[in-house]
Amino acid sequence: MMAFSPETHAAAAEIIARYPAGRSRSALLPLLHLVQAEQGSVTTEGVTFCADTLGITQAEVGAVATFYTMYKRRPVGDYLVSVCTNLSCALLGGDEVFARVAERLGVGHDETTPDGSITLEHAECLAACDYAPVMTVNYEFYDQVDPDSAVAIVEGLQAGERPAPTRGGPLCSFAETSRQLAGFADERPAGVAGPGVGEPSVAGLLLAEAAGWRADQAPAPLVAATPPVAGQGTGPAAPAAAPVPVPAPASSERKGN
Template sequence: MARLTPDNTTLAHEIIARYPKPKSALIPLLHLAQEQDGYVTDEAMRHIAELVGVTPAEVRGTGTFYEMFQFEPVGRYLINICGTMSCALMGADDLMHAAEETLGVHAGGTTDDGMFTLHRAECQAACTEAPCLQVNYRYRFRATPDDVRTLIDDLRAGRLDGEIPPHGTLARTRQHIPADRGVGAVDPDDVAGPPAWVTVDADTSQGAS
């Protein structure tokens, strides 16, 4: 599987339609591709390029800028251990050592069974709960080395399957704009006037692109 599936292609079209310009959907579609395959495949990027009307080089150029996108297969669980200041002050190194020891890989590595990829991450916006880590972007706060070992055991045993989906899935609830409620994308090429509820400067309102 590499290109987006028919279902995901339908979803892709729905996402694209929300934006005034199709290219805006590029990052959401890369997420969709990563959710589908666990990482972003070359074929998926070509498909996305077709869908939003840019070159594959532009898709890859945008995609590689953002570190959440993986372009090689990673483990079912991506463990990101924060190492920025607050977490570092509160013992992030100990978490990393525990994880490296338990998994038998260094930061950046993937276990032989393809279950885990371990990354050293930067600030995860949970500084008061330091040290923290994320598994597939689900938090573990004020973690101890023991917590890390337990977490890895639980993940391996499938005890967290309900809470933590495989790598690539972020929110499990997607936005859906009902057709009868949505306004639709406001494209500057089509709309030049003020919105209906603005009356005050309506008389000076012409001249948009």
């Protein structure tokens, strides 16, 4: 079994101390990020470490580690490249972006380049439809990419560069990102948050301001138009049907039936 470093043991104790006495199991999520920061994934040893540290079963740890996609059960490279191929991004070229990046790296979904530097994955949704198509590297956003710009980003990573994300902080390695997700600050002097919101995110707000709409003003009541009844032209609609009565819930004596 691979022993975890003294620094990881000390960090685990610091994480647990953030929670009230008797609630240490609440520290499981950051602890999983912590072991992932050291080993590159949540290994069997990592599951055992979390279980022993928190006094819970390995099955309980494994259930959490396999539920959340940010916990990787296979080794991840220095950079995790996630290309969104969900609806909004797919409609705007996300599948083409993924295909070109996969061709450039020579790997497919959930695979890592032979040198161990880059892992590629389809992302089901990156919650950035207003910037579609999007790609992240270690969860930092690269917005409105196309096949050429996405390939340029991964080529920069292969050349040892850290291309600046569109939003958020400067790019970290996967291990550095995992440690930050465990609740530890980025110690780099440049490790401060960059822009978090761009114009697409506030398009509705800008439209409301331009129209003079205010949150403290009630909107005019909406009157729904009654659609014409088939075969009756545009004449008056038939009276609304009486509401269908809803049966009362079963009595408590019958709940077991």
